[in-house]
Each structure stands twice: as C-alpha cells, then as structure tokens.
Amino acid sequence: MSRSSRILICAVAALLLAVPAFAAGYEAQLDPTPFDATNRADVIESIGTVTATLDGSTLTVRGTFSNFTSAATGGSFRIGLAKGVPGDAIGSLTVEHARQGAFSGTIKLTSGQMAALKNEALYVRIDSEKAPDGNVQGWLEASGKDHVS
C-alpha cells in the first residue's frame, strides 16, 4: 500500500471517527413508571437503559430492558412540559416482544421537539402486557452528565 493510499485511508478513518463528534449523545436509565400499591408488583423491578444520538435533527435510540413481569408490547418517544412530566407520544419504537430485550427507533425532530430534547423534556417509554400505559420510562440527558458527584 502506497504512502498516499495509507494517508487517504487514515484521513477517511479520521473523518469517520470525527462524525460522532458532530452528533450529540444522550442517555437515560429507564425506571418504573408511576405506580401505586395496586400495580407496584407489575413494574417495581423493571429497569432498562437507552442511548441516543442526534445527527442533525434525526434522533436515533437504542436500548435494552429487563425484569419485566410480562412481555413488552411497544414503545414510544414522548414529550412532556418538563423533565419528569408525562406527555404525548411523538413517535414509536421497535421493541422486542419479551420480558427482557432490546428496542430501537429513529425520529426526525421538529425545532420544537429539538428544544424539548435540549430541555430534557423528551423521554422514551416501553409498555408491556401488564403495564400497557408504561412499564419503564427515561428522560434523555446529554451523555456524560454527572449523575453522582
């Protein structure tokens, strides 16, 4: 391989490595959705994680979930008035139909939805047979945010 070819390959590799630097990263832990004593056992042990990448206005998420007491049935991107405030679905996720598994999804955000993401008001929710209105949920935060000081 010629020197110029190696330089070209390195340049391409550097460019590819540099792409994520232009894409913002987000993440969240998925915790049980709000419960009271009547449905506590259905959700209390459920957990998950999600990572997300914003490339331009396209948000792509991948995540996993586990410890469900019933099979997952679906998932959604959602926006509320603020972090911690439930809101309406703005897009759907592809979710493994199982008690533990993976999910993913992509959505093109409007400027208002971009602002919601920046304000940590955008979240993902995974539903299940026993918890059709939400089994776990997590509000996306910029990656690397100091959770435990």
Added chain:
Amino acid sequence: MSRNTKFLAGAAGLAALGAAYVLTPHAFAQAPGIYNLEQATNGHSAYVASCGGCHRANLAGGGDAPALGGSGFMSSFGNRSTKDLYNFIAKSMPAGAPGSLSETQYTNITAYLLYANGAKAGSAQFSKDTNVKVSSVADGKVLAEAIAPPSLGKMAAAEARARAEAPPPAHGLTVTGTVKNYVDVTDDMLVHPVDGEWLMYRRNYQGWSYSPLKQITTENVKGLTLKWAWNMNEGGASQVTPIVHAGVMFLSNTSNTVQALDARTGELIWENRIGPVSKIAYGGTRSLAVYHDKVYVATTDAMIHALDARTGKIVWEQPLGNPNNSNTGGVMVMRGKVLTGLTGCDNYSENNCYISGFDADTGKPAWRFHTTALEGEPGGDTWNGLPNLLRGGADTWIAGTYDPDLNTTYWGVAQTKPWFRASRKSGNASTLYSSSTLALNPDDGKLKWYFQHAPGESLDLDEVFERVLINHGDQKTVMTIGKPGILWKLDRVTGKFLAAKETVFQNVFDKIDPKTGAVTYRKDILNQKTDQWFSSCPGPEGGHDWQATSYYQPDDLLIIPLSQSCVMIQGHEVDMKLGGGGTAASQKFFFMPGTHQNMGKLVAYRTSDMKEMWSWQQRSPFLSAVLSTAGGVAFVGDFDRSFKAIDAKTGKIIWQTRLGNTVQGYPVSFSLDGKQYIAVASGLGGGSPQQKPTMLLNEVHRASTGHQLYVFALPD
C-alpha cells in the same frame, strides 16, 4: 383538660367500644350486597386499631393520609374496582408496615369502607377476588353510624368485651425518682450553652445542630463503641431529640411519655406517661425544652405540659387547640415564654392554625399568632374570599429558632390545606401565611416580617422546616430549605430575599426570580383542576423534609440531608364545611429522573456564596437529621439502618454501623466526666419520608418494631 378528665374520657371511649350497636342496612339499594354486616363490623374494629390514627375515626383523613369517606374516597376509588381497593389497602397499609395484617383483616377493612361509603350489605362474603366497580355499589354518602359503629356477630362482641376488660395502659408518673444535682436552666445558659450540653431542639438558638465537642475526631471515630442503649415506646412515629442537661437525658417517647435517664449509664430516674397512647404512624414529639426547673412537652392531643425536671410531676398544663389538632414539632423557650406551633389543621375547624406563647412559670397563655391570616386582618385578603372556616393548613410542625440580639423568633409555616388550590377553591391566591418564613417578637407574638416562598402552594411541598441563623460579617441571614429542595437565604433583619439554590432536580417551578425570589409555577400547575394527575419532582417526601441540616461552623458549611423521589399527584373535591377539607389527594410514585434510583443525597453548601462543596448519593434516603462536631465529624443515618460518620470537610464516609431499624430522629452530642458521647435513635412511623422508600426500595426489609436509643463513645 386535667389528667383525671382525660382518664375519664378514655374510660368512656372504652365503654363505648363495648356497647352494642346495630348496623343499619342502607343506601344504594339497587346494587346487590357484596359483603356482609359481620365483615363490616369486624372491619370497623380493625380500622380503628390500624387505620384510624392517620385516616381518622370520621374517615376524613389527615396529613399524608387521604380521606376514606365521602367525595374524597369516591374521587380516588369510585372508578376503580373493589379488587383494586382491596389490593391498595393490603399492599400498602398500614403505613410503614404494609402487609402486616391478615387477609381476613384486610377484607374486613375493605368491607367496612364500602359500608361506610354507602354500599349495601348482603349475605355475600367479600373476598380479595370480589371485583366490581366501587361506584356501582357505593355512593360516598357517609352515614353517621358508619363512623362509630357496631358490634355485630360473636367475634366482634368478644373483641369488644376483651377490649373493654383490658387494663388501661399505664398512665401518669409510672416511675418515681429524683434527679440529683439538677441545676436550673437560666436564660444565659440558653443563649450561651456550655459545650457538653444539648439544651434545646437544634442545640443552640441559631438552629445549628453543631457541637463544639472535639474528642471524637476524623482520626479516631472508627473506634466508637456502644456505651448503652434504651428501648423506647413502640407505636406511633418516633423522631426524637434527646435533651441533655446536668448529667440527665430527658427523652420524649411516643405515646407522649417523658423519661429522665442518667446520661452516663442509661439508668431510668423517672417516667411520666402523660398520654394519650399514640396512634399508628403519627405521634412523634420531636423536641422537649428545659428552662429553670421544668421540662416542657407538647403532646399529640394538642396539650402543653410543664413537668418538674427533678421529679417528672406535672406542674401545669394548657390546651393548645381543639381535639383534632396535634403537636409534633415540640417547644422552644425564649425570654420566659414557651413557644409552640400547632398541626392537624387540615380539616376545616373554627380555630384555624397558629403559633402560641405561654408564660413558662405559670402556663398562662400569652399570645397567639394565626398562621392562616384571618378575614379583616393583615393578609386576610389573600384567600380568594374564603371564610375563616375554610382556611385550612398553615401548620407549624417544626419548632422555631431565635436571635437574642434582635429578639426575633423565626418559624416556618406549612402549606395550605387541602393541598390543591383546585380542591380548596382558593384560585391563584397566595393564602398567607402558608409556605412562609415568619419573624415574630417572642414577647407578644407580633409579626415583624414574612417572606412567602411558595404562594398558593399546591403539591404538598412544605416550607416549614428549620430556620438556621448564620452571620456573614455584619450580614445576618436566615437560611432554610423546604420540600422543593430550594435552599433559601434571607436577610433576617428585614426579610429581604438574598439568594436561592436548587439542591435537587425540581420541575415544579419554571423559574425563580434571582432578584426577588418570586417563583413561577409550571403552567399546568397554574391551570389545575381536580381529578387530574400532576407530576411533582420532588414529591411529598421532599427534597428536604423534617430531617434537619447541620451548620458546620468551622468551614461555613450547611450539611443537608436530601431525598430524591417524584410523584404523580391528583387533588380531589372536598366537603366545604366544618370537618371537611383534609389533604384530599392521591399519589403514584416514581424515581426521580437522572438519579439512577439514588433516593438519598448528602450535600454541603458554603453559606457565604451558596457554593456546593461536596455531595454524594446513595440508594437509601436519610431519615435522621445531621449532627456536626468540632472534631470535624458529621453524623447521619438512613432508612436502611446505617448510621454514618462523615468527614465534615470532604463528605467522605469514615465509619458506619448498622442499627436495629431505620436511623430516625435527631442525633446529639454531649459530654460527661471528660468523655464525649453521640446519641442517636432508631425509629419507625411518619409520613412521606417513610412511605416513599417503603414503596420504592423493594430490597429493604425492616423489623416491625425498633424505637431505640443508642449512645456511642470512644473506648475508656
């Protein structure tokens, strides 16, 4: 009320329980009966024993406990099934000890609640699987006989007889003795407490919870050993502050019991079981006071008592409020006046809520300051035109602090009741003096200034907690932090806002004006209606709650125990009449986003510039106050029984041990014969700080008893 009168009242109550009532089949005649009268009768007995302490005999609810009768009950459960109702009760009740009753008791209690809310009895046996919509059998019309019923069936009759024949609990001065070498407490001793004593709630008038003792240091604290322990009364909520003077520890137990113990050995000197016996969940008296030759205690039946410090005999006693009122915050003595607050103001009553002052020697009432501004008085026009009767809440359930130089006492005031402005019909009115800091003259109760932190508060986010007095050069400040987790700094001469700092995530306020401290609520909170769900981060557990801060003076650090949880909360319609109102809300629980399910957070802020100096988080929330000492060690304990010693400068955990149950109360330090001691209690009971981790932390298992005092020191 005298002791004799109270004894007679108690005896009459027992007799009434033994009397035979006949349940009247009633109401909702169209629906078939899904329970029988024997179940409802037995359910009433179980309700009185295990639920009535919080939800009240009249089902009206109180504090964190929602109404179980009338419109409040129907709002919460009308659209749900009887199976949901059973499950809710069986899986979450009694508060702090869910699942501790038998299936039969839970089904009976459910049957009783259905009966009380108008459901027709029949011949069917109600079971945990009975599954009909509550509103299809009950209409929420509470019958008088449902509140004080019945004794039907052999089992219930036998229970009632057994109760009537049981000996009454020990009462009065049950252990006699005399404190030797007692020294009267002077005003000067309260202003300038000696290093080795703990004479009041937060040790000094400024509310620091800081001990100048320094025998125990960051280097040797690992050597702490248990010197003595003492089992305290069970039942109720124990959140005790031991008071130490003249070698004696004065200890308030639940069931309104005061004890004098030899602080060196734990030997009991005298005990006065003033009573009444505490009911489940509530009943903690947080602080006693000592002054001259007396010990002062405010009790859960809204009485204040002065005891002879040497013998425990009652010297004088005075009523604080009406029978529905209570006192858990305790008392403070300032310039010859005993000051105390009032709680249990959630149901509509004719006396509203207030702070009181009494002459310390005679008990003569000196003044009252109404914390619900009344019609025609200053601030009285901030209630959206509601009459005095419908001005609930503004309880004062934490004792105040005092600046002797300014002769000013500082008190926090809790929120308006019912919690939701949509429930109480107060519109967007500020409802003074709820959720405020008050500066009062302790001599006459006159208001010097107030600052309202959360006008028209709606989500059970109290701002009632400790007011800590800190000077920065010539600047005199008062600092406080409430359930929203916002640390406030005010000028304590004028009440002017100086600074605010968010210590945990909160989503209730969109902004806080940096110049005035005025808060702007999230818009859906402003547009609220009843029976809608609202997110509240933090929730009623509070970012900060009664577990008080400590001011570590050497480094100007305010060390704050914080909690991190959220709720979805829903306000309900209430009966707008005498006895109505209440807190009137339902809740669902969830972890605070971004915390990785860490409910506990300990943080230190430098108060001069409000800069966070250190913090860390853990799974369990802290259920004790913080104590800091001149040895550089701070102490704090948590829900999962761990009692920790921390380097006050860095936050690093140096030593920890596990107690018998949740570390709950206010740790103190004292010295005797040259030895420094650390006293800390374990305890159960209480509101949201107990309820939320009970629901959210699935792995924490605790014993059903465990009110105990532990005293540690370095080896001899």
